[in-house]
Amino acid sequence: MATICVIGGSRYFGKLLVQRLQARGHRVTVINRGSIPPPAGVEHLVVDRDDEAALIAALGSRNFDVVVDQVCYTPVQAAIAARVFSGRTRRYVMTSTIEVYDPATAALPALPPGTPVPEETVDPATWLVRTDLPWHDAAYLQAHYAEGKRQAEAVFAQHHGFGFAAVRSAHVLGGGSQEFTGRLAHYIERITQGRQIIVHAEALPSVFIHYQELAELLEWAATATDFTGPVNASSDGPLDARALSAVVAAQAGREPLYRSVAAGEPASPFSFDRHYAMSNARAKKLGFSFSHTTDWLPGAVAEALNTSTAPTS
Template sequence: MHRKILVIGGTRFFGKILVQELLQRGHHVTLATRGNTVMPVDLNERLAHIQVDRGDAAAMHAAFSDSAGFDIVYDQVCYHPLDAQIACQVFLGKVGRYIMTSTIEVYADQYPQGTASAQEDLIDLQDEHISLAFPWRDAAFAEANYGYGKHQAEAYFTQNAAFPFVSVRCAHVYAAMDEFTGRFAHYAALVQQQAPFAYSAGMGKTSFISAPDLAAYLLWIGEQNFVGPINAAGRGCFSALDLYEIASGQTVPPAHLLQAQLDAHAPSNLSPFDYPHDYVVSTQRATNLGYVFADNQAQLTRMFGVL
């Protein structure tokens, strides 16, 4: 069945792949963006574009006031509760199902050492205090509090949305192309430079998912009818050292390893994804619903081969 779908964001990374897949399946897609990024595909009879700042309440109301509504909204760029508040107001009575892309980082403050993996019910958002007075519109504040901002956005939707709501708590996303964070290129650069690899004593493992696999998962979620939080992670968890060894294609010689001397008063010199203990998410809910995630090992190997 062809649907009317709104994607807020969706011009890069896994969002771009999601838009392309939705169009290939014959859905009618509207992209809502600020217009600062090149469109992922050409506009046509099944792809429309609305240029709007999703953080501007007046602009959002004006952009969607005459809309008949959407079967699904995929919100790729909801970073804090002020954005969620606007969405709850603008799309009241105008959406069949609202799917927000969240993050593994919502578990950061709740993840106790020794936890095998974070399940969705580790966090209770029903009684969460929502901090609307925080300076969420300040870019530096929002970036520094990224995980908490997503946590607060989820809480706002959970407590206030008058429509079916899903939050997709994504593991760390990787891609050979369009990986704008540079976190994985860091490992490739260390290998190319034959530089020593600094690691923490804990060497905890964490969860990952490829951009194409996340897009496929979001597509699948849109075809289901469940609500609430659900984790997203490929099979296999890896430590920072694991990633370095995948990037190098071999077991790293001890001469290239350097246990970091961590100073609480100085910036860390650790590589991205270096955790003092495991920080992984459970995908049991998705498995129980019938979804099978792809394996990470081969995809990470291919990615590092082209970085």
């Protein structure tokens, strides 16, 4: 049994992670700003992680075997956490994102066309950190989300105060109304309403993961292995926007309508004009077994369809 601190953990796969850890007998502490309480029996520290003095005060003398950081978006937040948790934990796991590989937001090493992107494409141990940039500005952060994640990883990787791992998640789907991004709902609404889906003429594939599988992988990263560095988290089986639409259409019983646009033009979510489907080979080598996207996507779509058509009271 381990003592585990989860920063965030109030919704979606973070909430499920907390439930999984608790069910397996771990002593769990959740840190968030208090908008959503954790399950009964989970210690809850209500504090703003951006307030370093308040975070230190809230933690008191607590130490943890592992910290799982679900809501670190900037190098400034990472620097605060690195200082605060040094000497308080032996292992720190940060939830990161496939967006770190987006070639539209950073100059990355060129790979042969269609090559699944390996973790070493973005090495946090060597990535430049700029804490002087306006990371506290919401508009700047939104426009530089991927770079914020890259630099947050870099702060932890270069800190050396604890073992650090970054879980770079593929696009997360499933959970019906819990899937708060609205990206799958975009396809469901357009297909069920007979509206066009906008796709690039040469739409390229990306990778996905079910929210339950991501929670399972985060639990594994926190408790079952001591790997360090980044690891990609994606189900087997990349899909492009048309293949995703076909799964939705099959569940909805409607034919999808498309409108093609050129590379560089705005399009529906998950229509990409650049390739950055990730390789999940490292996680497999370390011992994690992934599902195939087609194993769970039809069920996720059906759940979302039921949610979208459920009567409101």
